Every structure is written in C-alpha cells, then in structure tokens.
Amino acid sequence: MPDARVRIAVRRQRDPESPSSLEAFEYVGPTHVSVLHVLEWINDHPGSRTSTADAPFEAIAYECSCEQGLCGACAMVVNDTPTLACQAFVDEVARDGLVEVGPLTKFPLVRDLVVDRSALEEAMIESHAWLEGDAKVTPRLAVHQYQAGLCLACGCCLEACPNYAPGDLFCGAAGAVGLMGTVTKEPDDAHREDMRRAYQERFFSVCSKNGACERACPAGLPTMTLVSQANRASVWGFWQRIGRRR
Amino acid sequence: MTEIVVIGCGLAGLSAAIAGAERGAHVTLVSPMVPERSQSVMAMGGINAALDLKGEGDSCEQHFADTMRAGCFIADPGATRRLAEAAPDVIDWLSRQGVCFTRDEQGRPAQRPFGGQRKTRTCYSGARTGKQLVSALATQARRYEASGAVTRLMGLRLLSLVLDDDGACVGAVLVDPMTNEAIALPADSVILAFGAPNGVWGKTTGSQVNDGCAAGIALRDGLSFGNLEMVQFHPTTLETPSKRMLVTEAARGLGGRLYALRDGRPWYFMEEWYPELGALMPRDVVSRSIYRVVHEMGLKHDGRDEVLLDITHLRADVIERDLDEVLDTCLTYRGIDPRVEPIPVYPGVHFSMGGILVDEGNRADVDRVMAAGECACQFHGANRLGGNSTLAAVHGGRLCAESAVQQGPGASGPRRDAALDEALAGARADIAAWSACGPTGEPSRDVRARLVQTMHACMGIYRDAAGLERGLGTLRDLFEGCRSTGCGESYYDFLSTREELRLAVAMVGSALERKESRGAHQRTDFPDTDDERYRATMVTSWRDGRARTEVRACQTHA
Ligand SMILES: Cc1cc2nc3c(=O)[nH]c(=O)nc-3n(C[C@H](O)[C@H](O)[C@H](O)COP(=O)(O)OP(=O)(O)OC[C@H]3O[C@@H](n4cnc5c(N)ncnc54)[C@H](O)[C@@H]3O)c2cc1C
Numbered sequence: 001m002p003d004a005r006v007r008i009a010v011r012r013q014r015d016p017e018s019p020s021s022l023e024a025f026e027y028v029g030p031t032h033v034s035v036l037h038v039l040e041w042i043n044d045h046p047g048s049r050t051s052t053a054d055a056p057f058e059a060i061a062y063e064c065s066c067e068q069g070l071c072g073a074c075a076m077v078v079n080d081t082p083t084l085a086c087q088a089f090v091d092e093v094a095r096d097g098l099v100e101v102g103p104l105t106k107f108p109l110v111r112d113l114v115v116d117r118s119a120l121e122e123a124m125i126e127s128h129a130w131l132e133g134d135a136k137v138t139p140r141l142a143v144h145q146y147q148a149g150l151c152l153a154c155g156c157c158l159e160a161c162p163n164y165a166p167g168d169l170f171c172g173a174a175g176a177v178g179l180m181g182t183v184t185k186e187p188d189d190a191h192r193e194d195m196r197r198a199y200q201e202r203f204f205s206v207c208s209k210n211g212a213c214e215r216a217c218p219a220g221l222p223t224m225t226l227v228s229q230a231n232r233a234s235v236w237g238f239w240q241r242i243g244r245r246r
Numbered sequence: 247m248t249e250i251v252v253i254g255c256g257l258a259g260l261s262a263a264i265a266g267a268e269r270g271a272h273v274t275l276v277s278p279m280v281p282e283r284s285q286s287v288m289a290m291g292g293i294n295a296a297l298d299l300k301g302e303g304d305s306c307e308q309h310f311a312d313t314m315r316a317g318c319f320i321a322d323p324g325a326t327r328r329l330a331e332a333a334p335d336v337i338d339w340l341s342r343q344g345v346c347f348t349r350d351e352q353g354r355p356a357q358r359p360f361g362g363q364r365k366t367r368t369c370y371s372g373a374r375t376g377k378q379l380v381s382a383l384a385t386q387a388r389r390y391e392a393s394g395a396v397t398r399l400m401g402l403r404l405l406s407l408v409l410d411d412d413g414a415c416v417g418a419v420l421v422d423p424m425t426n427e428a429i430a431l432p433a434d435s436v437i438l439a440f441g442a443p444n445g446v447w448g449k450t451t452g453s454q455v456n457d458g459c460a461a462g463i464a465l466r467d468g469l470s471f472g473n474l475e476m477v478q479f480h481p482t483t484l485e486t487p488s489k490r491m492l493v494t495e496a497a498r499g500l501g502g503r504l505y506a507l508r509d510g511r512p513w514y515f516m517e518e519w520y521p522e523l524g525a526l527m528p529r530d531v532v533s534r535s536i537y538r539v540v541h542e543m544g545l546k547h548d549g550r551d552e553v554l555l556d557i558t559h560l561r562a563d564v565i566e567r568d569l570d571e572v573l574d575t576c577l578t579y580r581g582i583d584p585r586v587e588p589i590p591v592y593p594g595v596h597f598s599m600g601g602i603l604v605d606e607g608n609r610a611d612v613d614r615v616m617a618a619g620e621c622a623c624q625f626h627g628a629n630r631l632g633g634n635s636t637l638a639a640v641h642g643g644r645l646c647a648e649s650a651v652q653q654g655p656g657a658s659g660p661r662r663d664a665a666l667d668e669a670l671a672g673a674r675a676d677i678a679a680w681s682a683c684g685p686t687g688e689p690s691r692d693v694r695a696r697l698v699q700t701m702h703a704c705m706g707i708y709r710d711a712a713g714l715e716r717g718l719g720t721l722r723d724l725f726e727g728c729r730s731t732g733c734g735e736s737y738y739d740f741l742s743t744r745e746e747l748r749l750a751v752a753m754v755g756s757a758l759e760r761k762e763s764r765g766a767h768q769r770t771d772f773p774d775t776d777d778e779r780y781r782a783t784m785v786t787s788w789r790d791g792r793a794r795t796e797v798r799a800c801q802t803h804a
C-alpha cells in the first residue's frame with residue numbers, strides 16, 4: 001500500500017459549554033485504514049496538526065472498544081454520514097482528499113467526538129423493554145429475535161432519522177427494535193400490553209417509514225422489515241395472538 | 247439491604263448484577279462504557295455445557311475432566327467441578343433470560359463441537375453468541391434498574407478499593423477519566439468483573455477498554471493474583487493497523503493448511519510434524535510451531551513474522567457460507583481475498599487464564615471482595631478451552647452475588663464513613679498533584695510502547711530466565727520512573743500507565759518463578775513439566791513496594 005496524504009478535519013469541543021471548532025490535520029500513511037485508526041494516529045502524531053493554534057495540542061477524545069464493528073462505541077459522523085469510525089476506511093470515504101469527522105449531533109456532547117447516549121437506554125427503561133416472565137421460544141420468530149439482539153445501541157439510526165430530535169418521546173428504530181426483541185418473548189399478558197402501548201406512543205405514532213434508519217444502521221439490521229411486520233399486524237395484536245396460543 | 251458494587255458490566259458483571267438483584271440486594275453497576283461495548287460481545291464461538299443432546303455419553307464429569315486436562319491440572323478442582331456441574335443450569339437460566347440460542351428440531355439449544363473437546367457440547371447463537379448473551383442480560387438488568395434494585399453508573403473507572411482498619415473492603419473510589427472527578431461508593435461487598443488486561447500487550451484480539459489498570463489497582467490494594475504467567479495466544483490472528491483480528495479455528499477445521507515458504511516452495515510444517523492432526527492440534531501447540539518456523543528456522547513471510555494459512559483449495563461457496571467471517575475480515579481490513587490467496591497469520595494474545603485468585607465462592611483474599619470472569623483465576627489453569635470462558639463469566643458472576651448476599655451487610659457507621667472520606671480525599675489529592683505538575687517526564691505513549699515491546703520480548707510464546715530478568719528490570723525502571731514523575735496526557739492516562747506497569751512487573755515475576763513448562767507457559771531453560779513442584783498455583787501479591795510470588799497447592803485457598 002503506497003502512503004498518501006489525506007486532510008482530516010476534526011470537530012473539537014472541550015466541554016458542552018465551550019464553543020466548537022474544526023481542527024485540521026494531515027495524515028500520512030497507508031489509506032486503507034479506518035478513520036478510528038487515523039484518530040489514534042493523530043493523537044500519536046501531534047505534529048500532524050495543520051491549523052494554526054496558540055494552544056498546545058490536546059488528545060482528541062473519542063470512544064472505541066472492539067475496533068471491529070461489534071460494539072457501537074465509535075459511532076460518529078464521517079463526511080456527513082453517521083457511521084462506525086472503525087468500519088469507515090479512509091480510501092473509501094475521503095472526498096477530494098478530505099475526511100471530516102464530527103460527533104453524533106442528536107445526543108448531548110461530552111467532549112470532542114464523545115457524546116452521551118444514555119437517552120437510548122432511558123427510552124428502553126421508560127418503555128418497560130424487559131421480560132417479567134421466562135422467555136418464550138417461538139421458532140418462527142427466532143430470526144427476528146436474533147436480529148433484534150444484534151442492535152449495537154450505537155445511535156446511528158437516531159442520527160439519521162428525520163423525525164427524531166433530542167429529548168423526544170419518540171424512540172426511533174433502536175427503541176422499536178429493542179421492543180420487538182422483548183415483546184415477542186414475554187409470556188406475561190399485562191406486561192406485553194405495557195410494551196405494546198409504549199411502542200404505539202413512542203414509535204408507531206411518529207415513524208414515517210422513510211427507511212433512513214435502515215440505510216444508516218451499521219449492523220445491517222433490516223429495521224424496516226422488523227418494524228413493518230409489527231405494524232402490519234395492527235400494531236402488535238399479532239404478537240399478542242402468538243402469546244395466547246402458546 | 248446488602249449493598250453491592252460491581253466493577254465492569256460484561257457477562258460477569260451483568261450476571262452478578264442480575265443475580266444480586268434477584269436475591270434482594272441493591273447493586274451499583276460501574277463501568278466506563280455500557281454493556282453493549284464490553285469485550286464479551288466479541289465472543290463468537292459459544293458456551294459449553296454437557297447437555298449430551300447427541301447421545302455421545304457426555305457428562306458433567308467429562309466436561310470437568312476435559313477442562314482440567316486442558317488446564318494441565320492446575321485449575322481449582324473443586325470450583326471447576328462446580329462449574330461443569332452448573333453449566334446445564336446456566337444454559338437454562340440464560341435461555342429463560344431471553345438469549346436466543348440456535349435451536350435443534352426439538353427446540354432445545356443446539357450444540358456443536360468446539361476446540362479441544364471430545365464431545366459436542368458448545369451451545370451458540372448464530373455467529374454472535376457473546377453479543378446475544380450480552381443483549382439478553384443487559385435487557386434483564388434493565389428490569390432491575392427500573393425497579394431501583396440496580397443503579398448504573400457509566401463513564402467511571404476504578405481508582406481504588408477502600409479497606410477499613412480490619413482490612414475488610416467497605417467500598418470503592420471511582421474516577422471519571424474525562425473530567426477527573428472522583429467519587430466514593432460505600433459497599434458491603436465489591437465484585438470485580440473488569441475483564442482481561444489487554445493494555446499490557448498493545449494489540450490483542452480483544453477490547454481496548456480493558457486496559458489492565460483495574461488489575462494493577464487490585465494488586466496494589468492487597469489482592470493476591472494467581473498464575474499471572476498463563477496467557478493464551480491464539481495461533482491464527484491477522485495483523486491490522488490497530489489490532490489483531492482473530493481468524494477462527496473453523497478455517498483449519500474445514501481443511502485450512504498452514505505453511506511457510508522454504509526454498510520458494512510451500513512447506514506444510516504442521517502436517518509434517520503432526521501427521522495425525524496437522525493444523526488441528528491444540529492452540530498452544532500450533533502457536534509454538536508457528537513460532538519455531540518463524541524464529542528458529544527464520545522462515546518469514548515477506549520478511550515479516552508471519553506464516554500462511556491457505557484455504558484457497560476450499561470451494562468458494564463453502565468459504566462464502568461457512569467462513570464468511572474470515573472472508574469478510576480479510577477483505578475488509580487487509581484487502582486479501584482468501585478464496586484466491588493465503589492469509590498471513592501469526593499468534594496473538596487472546597485470553598488471560600491468570601488473575602485475581604478466588605475460592606469456590608469467588609471470594610478474593612481481601613474480605614468482602616469477589617471476582618469473576620476473565621479478571622479472575624480459577625477454572626482455566628494453564629490453558630482455557632474454547633467456550634469455557636463465557637460460561638465461567640456467567641457462572642462466576644452469579645456465584646459472586648450469592649457470596650455477597652450470604653455475607654450480608656458489613657460494617658457501617660462512622661468508621662466506614664471515615665475510611666471512605668479518607669480514601670476520597672487521598673484520591674483527590676493525587677489528582678490535584680498530577681494536575682499541578684501536568685504531563686512531565688517521558689511521554690506516556692513512549693512508556694507504553696516500551697511496556698508492550700518488553701512484554702512481547704520476554705513473555706511471548708517461549709520464555710527463559712535471562713529474558714524474563716531483563717524484562718523485569720526494564721519494567722521496574724519504567725514503573726519507578728512513572729511513579730516519581732507525572733507522565734501521562736491526563737490523570738487517568740498517568741494512573742493507568744503506572745498500574746499497567748505494576749501488573750506487568752507481577753506477571754513477569756510470576757513467570758520467572760514457575761521454573762517448568764506447562765500449557766501456555768513454556769520455558770526454554772526448563773522444558774519439562776515438573777509436577778512435583780509446580781502442579782500448583784503461583785500466587786503473587788504486592789508487598790513493601792514489590793511483587794512477591796510463592797507456590798501454593800492448587801486447592802481452594804480459603
Ligand atoms: C475475539 C474473542 C472471541 C472470543 N470467543 C469466545 C468464545 O467463543 N467462547 C468463550 O467462552 N469465550 C470467548 N472469548 C473470551 C470471552 O469472551 C471472555 O473471556 C468473557 O466474555 C469475559 O467476560 P467478562 O465479563 O469477564 O469481561 P468483559 O466482557 O471484558 O467485560 C469487562 C468489563 O469491565 C469494564 N472495565 C474495564 N476496565 C475497567 C476499569 N478500569 N474500571 C471499571 N470497569 C472496567 C469494561 O468496560 C467491561 O464492561 C473470546 C474473546 C475474544 C477477544
């Protein structure tokens with residue numbers, strides 16, 4: 001792999017109160033590397049900074065764990081697209097030799113590329129997305145349950161969703177997917193009804209089924225298929241019938 | 247009500263939190279990141295239990311025997327027997343928690359064969375077992391969070407354990423690495439579930455979050471560690487710019503061949519050396535063979551420390567269907583198409599068998615501290631069986647909670663408060679002292695680079711006294727250097743660099759003292775297994791500013 005030069009612009013913000021700014025760097029190295037790797041490289045090569053600045057370089061803050069697309073930690077916006085930085089390769093995403101990296105914008109900022117995604121979990125708690133009874137096994141639904149279990153809680157779907165704004169009751173595809181995973185396994189009628197109501201209020205009544213979430217989902221979840229199945233069955237009456245029969 | 251603090255929320259931490267809440271305790275779950283980001287989600291292969299669905303006559307006894315044999319007989323026999331016996335119930339419990347296991351025609355969790363075991367006993371969930379386990383358990387932890395039995399505190403890391411005058415643990419101090427804010431949490435018991443110390447190795451197959459800092463802290467604060475020299479190298483990993491990607495054993499299981507170029511022609515060394523099993527020999531044997539080929543015989547691939555794994559003779563559709571993971575990894579990260587070209591591989595650090603020494607109830611040797619999962623030492627001896635560590639994490643986590651609830655409330659009142667206040671004040675003073683001098687001394691990235699380089703140089707697949715002593719000297723110097731200066735870009739960077747070095751010193755010390763070869767620990771100066779002296783646990787603790795290792799009989803130590 002020949003070395004190349006790529007301009008990297010990173011949105012920096014010290015804390016939620018400080019102003020944000022773009023800082024520019026020049027990455028030199030092989031280009032079939034992930035954006036995550038480039039961030040690591042920049043932190044190891046402070047001299048790569050090309051913007052003029054008075055202050056000494058401070059390491060760019062970002063989250064990462066698995067570095068192989070399995071954990072959702074590194075979700076950020078790369079050249080206007082919400083994605084996993086460890087799965088975005090410089091040679092594939094650069095536009096005119098430039099890669100611009102910023103934090104997800106629909107979550108409160110912590111620092112630089114780190115955001116607070118606890119809204120995802122809070123929505124699930126408020127939707128009562130858990131099991132009260134022992135999980136039911138329904139072979140027909142196993143594929144969908146398996147897919148729901150793959151959600152990375154990365155937040156890319158909310159970033160891409162035109163109908164979601166921070167603080168909304170609406171829980172977006174992540175919430176819908178999570179609810180489907182639990183409601184189809186729940187043997188307890190009353191609790192299933194709870195989740196059905198949450199689904200209707202927090203998802204069905206707002207989602208316009210435009211599919212932006214599915215296109216954005218880095219886990220490749222067919223969010224539209226999962227969701228439309230639920231909707232078609234008169235907003236989950238379908239799941240209830242299955243529940244009764246067993 | 248019993249107050250439990252759990253450090254880490256992978257499979258072990260989640261299992262402990264749920265089991266604690268089920269038993270009426272209040273659990274505070276602490277971790278730098280949410281469960282979905284834990285290393286546990288990366289497990290693909292599966293989870294073992296002797297269910298004997300195939301009528302092969304499998305039994306818990308067999309599972310126990312296989313585990314002990316793989317561990318070269320230095321695992322805790324009592325605890326390991328209990329692990330094997332509990333495994334079927336663990337699968338049932340997980341299933342009831344909502345894990346969607348792949349199932350057979352009768353709706354039972356299906357099983358498949360998995361490395362080093364004579365029977366078919368590995369349950370799995372498609373190609374993402376760890377992820378499905380974590381998803382289900384995180385969902386159930388939420389139920390207790392909603393009821394108030396579990397409190398999640400994310401974004402925090404362990405800074406210290408707090409002990410009272412009697413030496414019992416009364417809580418923990420935690421730090422937010424982003425803001426340097428420290429808090430103290432009182433607890434009747436603290437359960438440690440912070441995973442493997444990947445940071446001391448640099449690139450591994452695992453998660454970057456598991457840096458090893460918490461293990462260094464636990465050692466400093468008085469816990470004994472067992473068998474720290476026992477580190478599993480996965481024989482076939484693929485180098486990428488930021489980590490080593492695992493190339494699954496299935497690639498060899500389906501017929502993949504390992505070779506090196508000798509005089510320009512492929513030489514299938516495993517087939518020559520082990521005609522019967524070839525590349526399907528156990529992990530440690532394959533790793534050692536690759537090492538010999540590359541280092542002793544100097545057969546490098548393009549000048550790099552690599553041999554070649556060839557699956558090009560397999561049908562493309564077989565690769566696409568059964569080895570899609572391998573295909574995907576090679577194409578995505580290296581632009582290599584394994585359907586038409588060989589995959590360059592080399593052993594990479596994969597799993598820690600050693601860790602916090604615990605007894606049958608997962609209790610450490612500091613009162614009111616328990617540990618489970620990959621940070622604990624108990625079940626895996628000198629080598630771990632594939633599919634046993636997810637099992638150990640879930641089973642161990644549940645046992646920790648049982649022990650904590652059994653022990654019940656500890657000391658409370660002014661003495662406990664004083665201990666916590668003092669620890670918090672100490673932590674804040676430490677942070678303030680670092681902030682006052684800022685980054686000084688050798689940059690932490692250089693220190694870490696030397697740590698990693700030293701560990702690979704002396705603690706690799708083959709070890710000897712000279713190398714280990716040299717390594718120990720270097721690590722001690724680095725540790726002292728970083729103690730007296732404020733190296734590090736942030737307080738947490740400073741703390742973790744120092745604590746990783748402390749742990750590394752202990753690891754090398756333990757390796758020096760085990761003067762034999764066993765499982766993952768191979769000494770060229772002591773090539774034989776010495777059952778008389780070393781069918782035992784190497785116990786390392788930190789006393790008077792040094793790591794000290796002693797040999798102890800491998801029974802439950804309590
Ligand atoms: C690629 C790969 C594949 C694997 N496949 C299998 C398999 O098929 N079968 C099998 O049995 N095993 C497998 N393993 C091993 C197995 O996944 C792990 O041993 C097991 O999941 C460990 O669980 P855990 O809960 O102990 O740790 P982890 O899941 O690593 O969780 C550690 C937790 O501690 C937190 N933490 C880390 N540092 C700190 C700190 N300083 N303070 C506070 N919290 C902290 C982390 O955020 C995390 O929440 C695999 C491992 C890897 C890397």
Ligand code: SF4
Binds near residue numbers: 162164172208210211
């Ligand atoms: S389909 Fe559209 S509106 Fe509905 S969740 Fe997805 S992105 Fe949002």
Ligand code: SF4
Binds near residue numbers: 072157217219223
């Ligand atoms: S549905 Fe997809 S995009 Fe949304 S959180 Fe889950 S993995 Fe991320």
Ligand code: FES
Binds near residue numbers: 065066067070074075
């Ligand atoms: S670091 Fe885990 S998905 Fe990118």
